Amino acid sequence: xxxxxxxxxxxxxxxxxxxxxxxxxxxxxxxxxxxxxxxxxxxxxxxxxxxxxxxxxxxxxxxxxxxxxxxxxxxxxxxxxxxxxxxxxxxxxxxxxxxxxxxxxxxxxxxxxxxxxxxxxxxx
Numbered sequence: 315x316x317x318x319x320x321x322x323x324x325x326x327x328x329x330x331x332x333x334x335x336x337x338x339x340x341x342x343x344x345x346x347x348x349x350x351x352x353x354x355x356x357x358x359x360x361x362x363x364x365x366x367x368x369x370x371x372x373x374x375x376x377x378x379x380x381x382x383x384x385x386x387x388x389x390x391x392x393x394x395x396x397x398x399x400x401x402x403x404x405x406x407x408x409x410x411x412x413x414x415x416x417x418x419x420x421x422x423x424x425x426x427x428x429x430x431x432x433x434x435x436x437x438x
Contacts, residue, residue, distance in 0.1 A: 322432060329425050336418045340411060347407045354400035361393040 364373065364386055373389050374381040384392075 322429065325425055325428055329421060332421060333418065336414050339414055343407050343411045343414075347404055347411075350400045350404045350407070354397050354404070357393045357397045357400070361390055361397070364389055364393070 367373070367386050369386050371386060373384050373386060375384050375389060375392065
């Protein structure tokens with residue numbers, strides 16, 4: 315009986331540690347997702363604003379501490395590609411989040427099953 319209790323205690327401890335780590339990872343993923351969503355929105359607003367300019371307008375894009383002369387079409391393509399990149403990164407982060415939640419749920423189910431098994435064994 316003591317060995318069973320020790321096994322359950324160990325399983326609960328591992329579960330608690332995993333839950334804390336998963337919560338930290340989920341929080342980090344949420345923060346990263348928010349950053350990419352904000353960036354995507356910024357690029358979208360900038361693209362919308364640039365689309366109102368005529369094609370002869372001189373536009374400068376920032377590269378580090380330097381500004382490079384560009385035209386409206388190039389800038390729109392660049393902003394669109396940045397939006398697409400943010401979207402793919404957001405999708406990847408959402409998939410990672412789903413995986414972590416699923417993994418945590420499976421571990422909880424496994425622990426419940428272990429407890430039920432120990433209950434059934436102790437009744438016999």
